Amino acid sequence: MSTAQKTGWVLAFALVAVLALGRAQPAGAGTQTLTFQSQEITVAGHGVATAFTRVDSPMLDGYVVGMTADVVDAAGKVQGDREIMLHHIVFIRWGEADYTCPGGQIQRFYAPGEERATLSLPPGFGLAHRAGATWGISYMLMNHFPKKLRGFIRYQVRYVTGEELIPVTPVWLSINRCIDPKFDVPGTGPKRSTYTKTEDFVMRDSGAFVGVGGHIHGGGIRAELRNVTCGTKPFTSLPTWSKHVPLKPVLHEPGPAKMSSFVSADGIPVAAGERLRIAAVYDNDRPHTRAMGGMILYFARRPVGSCAPTPPLEVDLGQPSLPPPFSMPLPRKPRGPLHRNIGGTWVGDYRFGHERLSLGRGANFAWRFIGAVDHDVTLVSGPVGFSSPTTKRGTFRYRFTRPGTYSLMCSVHPTRMTQSITVRR
Numbered sequence: 072m073s074t075a076q077k078t079g080w081v082l083a084f085a086l087v088a089v090l091a092l093g094r095a096q097p098a099g100a101g102t103q104t105l106t107f108q109s110q111e112i113t114v115a116g117h118g119v120a121t122a123f124t125r126v127d128s129p130m131l132d133g134y135v136v137g138m139t140a141d142v143v144d145a146a147g148k149v150q151g152d153r154e155i156m157l158h159h160i161v162f163i164r165w166g167e168a169d170y171t172c173p174g175g176q177i178q179r180f181y182a183p184g185e186e187r188a189t190l191s192l193p194p195g196f197g198l199a200h201r202a203g204a205t206w207g208i209s210y211m212l213m214n215h216f217p218k219k220l221r222g223f224i225r226y227q228v229r230y231v232t233g234e235e236l237i238p239v240t241p242v243w244l245s246i247n248r249c250i251d252p253k254f255d256v257p258g259t260g261p262k263r264s265t266y267t268k269t270e271d272f273v274m275r276d277s278g279a280f281v282g283v284g285g286h287i288h289g290g291g292i293r294a295e296l297r298n299v300t301c302g303t304k305p306f307t308s309l310p311t312w313s314k315h316v317p318l319k320p321v322l323h324e325p326g327p328a329k330m331s332s333f334v335s336a337d338g339i340p341v342a343a344g345e346r347l348r349i350a351a352v353y354d355n356d357r358p359h360t361r362a363m364g365g366m367i368l369y370f371a372r373r374p375v376g377s378c379a380p381t382p383p384l385e386v387d388l389g390q391p392s393l394p395p396p397f398s399m400p401l402p403r404k405p406r407g408p409l410h411r412n413i414g415g416t417w418v419g420d421y422r423f424g425h426e427r428l429s430l431g432r433g434a435n436f437a438w439r440f441i442g443a444v445d446h447d448v449t450l451v452s453g454p455v456g457f458s459s460p461t462t463k464r465g466t467f468r469y470r471f472t473r474p475g476t477y478s479l480m481c482s483v484h485p486t487r488m489t490q491s492i493t494v495r496r
Contacts, residue, residue, distance in 0.1 A: 109126050113221050128200065136231050141226075154216070158184065160183055162206060171272055213322050245270070269348050274346075276370075278372040279371055281369055287327065296308075329390075403486050403487070403489045409429055427490075446483060471492070477494065
């Protein structure tokens with residue numbers, strides 16, 4: 072994510088907060104299920120749609136105790152992965168501090184992805200909500216068909232009013248948690264080798280995690296919550312993989328259909344000052360680019376002693392297994408003449424300046440971004456995984472130290488922008 076994009080988070084949400092108009096809802100008490108829907112979203116044929124936008128929130132003071140989200144068509148039919156595919160949605164509360172990225176006013180509180188994670192809390196616990204507080208979403212949707220598709224993000228909120236619950240705070244732990252959360256798995260290890268990326272966070276308060284869900288991408292083996300201070304691993308989220316064959320053209324490496332999670336009133340105890348570590352473990356015998364790894368945890372403050380033991384947890388395990396072998400082809404074959412030994416090319420709307428190249432081993436190559444919309448350089452397959460930031464301006468450089476053929480694309484425009492670079496020995 073470029074500096075301009077990061078700044079855009081704040082500017083975009085400041086604007087939509089000013090323009091926010093809540094949807095009226097009847098007064099009442101007790102537990103109810105509220106259904107909301109985003110404005111219409113258009114996804115171009117074989118395209119990827121990403122945006123930040125404001126969405127409606129409950130118009131009564133109360134507590135969120137559960138949430139689900141999906142993509143539907145105009146008739147309300149869930150799109151699944153065969154029409155508009157939900158890659159990820161991050162729900163955000165504007166004007167609330169984020170626990171793991173203090174200083175800002177954008178709180179991430181729910182994030183379903185391909186695994187269709189739900190926000191679920193044990194009885195008696197809830198995420199406190201002020202009537203009409205501004206919510207927003209950051210989303211990435213994909214269209215595997217050649218025609219333009221239109222859909223809506225529909226989300227259902229289980230909501231409690233008229234009673235006091237134990238408040239929870241969402242705690243977002245991920246790799247690169249406060250900036251662009253993506254990273255690349257090089258894929259240069261021997262068969263059955265793994266690659267682990269970690270990030271630490273020191274808790275400021277004592278309490279317990281009463282609900283946890285994990286998130287990884289294709290090639291992911293597990294997401295681990297570690298307590299470095301106590302030398303324990305209180306929870307591991309494992310993937311369940313879909314048996315569906317991806318539609319062609321394949322726009323990205325498929326992710327898991329489910330991640331194991333738990334809901335518990337006792338929860339995982341953690342004391343103030345204890346160092347937590349999130350670990351994303353991936354297969355490393357082939358590259359995986361733009362990977363992610365993390366958990367969203369729901370934290371209830373309470374007195375807790377140092378290194379308190381974790382009680383037995385009832386885990387929604389699914390059917391975990393190792394990630395299936397997957398080889399992603401380029402969505403479109405690169406075209407044009409073969410260019411030898413050049414030092415760089417441009418990336419514009421919607422193409423690479425040179426699509427077929429041959430370079431010597433050790434070449435330091437540059438991509439110069441000149442488009443009016445965001446693009447990136449992402450390895451699809453090849454000797455080692457790498458990717459650039461998604462941006463409109465600037466230069467990205469990479470030194471090719473391993474011979475072989477590097478198949479590349481723009482992950483935002485995968486069927487329109489492809490490139491092949493052969494690195495000679």
